[in-house]
Amino acid sequence: MAVAHPQILAFDVFGTVVDWHGSIAREMAARYPQVDGDAFALAWRKGYQPAMDLVRQGQLGWTRMDALHRRILDGILPQFGLGDMPEAERADLNRVWHRLAPWPDAVAGLQRLKSRFVITPLSNGNIALLTHMAKNAGLPWDCVLSAEVFQAYKPDPRAYLGVADVFGVEAASVMLVAAHHSDLAAARQCGLQTAYVERPLEYGANQPKDVTPQPDNTYHCRDLLDLADQLGC
Amino acid sequence: MAVAHPQILAFDVFGTVVDWHGSIAREMAARYPQVDGDAFALAWRKGYQPAMDLVRQGQLGWTRMDALHRRILDGILPQFGLGDMPEAERADLNRVWHRLAPWPDAVAGLQRLKSRFVITPLSNGNIALLTHMAKNAGLPWDCVLSAEVFQAYKPDPRAYLGVADVFGVEAASVMLVAAHHSDLAAARQCGLQTAYVERPLEYGANQPKDVTPQPDNTYHCRDLLDLADQLGC
Incomplete structure (x- = not known):
């Protein structure tokens, strides 16, 4: 049975659209x-899920990604000999996440x-x-769109279903595009296409990622240009 | 004393950026x-504030603008002899608000x-x-950005202050751009620039609007190109 095309494409961003490791x-x-x-990029990213877990489990109230980053x-700077970095410099460095570079195919593919x-993005990154x-x-x-709009970090169903709700469409009319199978699996459980x-080099050239296709996804693509080809754009 | 430039420009949309009357x-x-x-355009718009008042006063829970429109x-169709319009046609006509045309200066001015x-928009219109x-x-x-993000219809302070909060800036770093003095006055009360x-023809050529400057606004402009001139863009 042919699957109807979605109307809304919601994108994971860190690693899927932009190269956080290389940029940092x-x-x-x-x-x-x-x-x-x-090592610094990997250490920073390693704190990502544990920080969101504090919010997911209620130990922290709603907290934007800028504050979690x-x-x-602040926790890793001493490990890299940068523990005496002044406040203004920390604030500026923290905004590196606002300056992440897109993967080479991303802008043309999105266009x-x-x-x-x-x-639309559907990222755990905050709106700003x-x-x-x-x-x-x-x-x-x-x-x-962002976890911030729904005050719920992925994989909370409220994030995925929130996109469908905002646009007044069924979940199957939304497709999550992501480089992470766990994100896609959670979206699929909510009825989204995936x-x-x-992104084999998401964690850098020293840690190539297994990008073997998993059959449950609606599409499997090399990059966003390939996705555009497959969707007939 | 020179006023520092804002960082974020938040725009009212209906009447300020797009011509609802002419489009409808x-x-x-x-x-x-x-x-x-x-007359139809004016009647539809006349229901706008009273419909939001139902939400503002708690008689209706949070309801998106699409549903209020x-x-x-549904209330005005019979008055115009269209009371027997079928459901699909009503739904399509209701989406005319998604198709409103920009004022001639708007796209170039925003660029x-x-x-x-x-x-960013800061409109009572919903995200979709x-x-x-x-x-x-x-x-x-x-x-x-939209009242929907903050679940509060302008002139509720949560809408204006929400923009500053999202971007992590002081209220004075946000400027509301609008064709309505009441909207601007409420933003100013929250500390925003204005x-x-x-938009003398917002209500059509038969009802020209008084566009006399009011001294409390930070800027007064003919259109968005004039605003870009004044802000040195």
């Missing part, structure tokens, strides 16, 4: 040549997909982070 | 030539303002309405 490693190398930028940053679908990132990187979103994007 | 009157004239399109539409500021409108009209928003935009 490059900025660290430029600013602090004495630090291992690869900052908590993690093509936008010609036929509503395209996603807005500044889009402005900086030229991501042509039609709107900016597209997996291969 | 034109669509009515094309679809239902027997109906007075000018539909309530008003210029976007080069220097974050530009504003997103479809932007896609259709080519409005280059950086993100889409820019008044002249």
Whole structure:
């Protein structure tokens, strides 16, 4: 049975649309040549799920990703010999997440997909982070949805179902596009269509990621240009 | 004392960025030539504040603008001899608000303002309405904020202060751009900067609007190109 096309494409962002590892490693190398930028990027990202767990489990009230990124940053700086970094510099470094570079296919792929679908982030990043990132990187979103809008971090069903609710459509009319099978599995449980994007170098060239297709996804694509091809854009 | 430039420009949309009266009157004239399109547009808009008042006063729970527009539409159709309009046609007509045309200066003005500021709607229209409108009209928003995000219809302070909160800035770093002095006055009470935009034909050529400057606004502009001039974009 042919699956009807979705109307709304909702994108995971960190790792799927933008290269957090490469962007952070490059900025660290430029600013602090004495630090291992690869290790720093991985350490920062390693705190990501545990920080959101504090919110998911109610130990922290609703807290934006900018503030969670900052908590993690403050925790890892001493491990990299940067424990005496002044406040203004910490605040500026924390905004590296607002400056992440897109994967090379992302802007052109989104432009093509936008010609036929509503395209929106559905990221755990906060609205300001996603807005500044889009402005900086030229991501042509039609709107900016975020865990912040629904006050619920993925994989909370409220995030996925919130997109369908906002647009007044059934869950199956929304497709989550992501480079992470766990995110896609949670979306599928809510009735969304799913597209997996291969990002083998998400964790850097030293840690290539298994990008084997999983049959439950509606689409499996090499990158966003490939997704546009498969969707006839 | 020179006022520092804002960082975020938040725009009222209906009447300020898009021409609701002309768009609705034109669509009515094309679809239902027997109906007075000018009167129909005015009648539909006349129900706008009373419908939001039901939500503001708690008689209705949070209800999106699409649903409020539909309530008003259902109420006025019989007065215009269209009481037997079928459901699908009502639903499609209700989406005329998603198809409103921009004022002639709006797209070019927003493009210029976007080069220097974050530009976002701050409209009582819902996210889907504003997103479809932007896609259709080519409005280059950086993100889409709405009363829906804050679950509070302007002039509720939560809407104005919500923009500053999302971006982590002081209220004075946000400027509301609107064609309505009451909206601007409420924003100013919250500490926002304000820019008044002249839209003398908002209610159609038969009801020209008084666009006399009021001294309390930070800026007074003829249109969005004039605002871009004044802000040095």
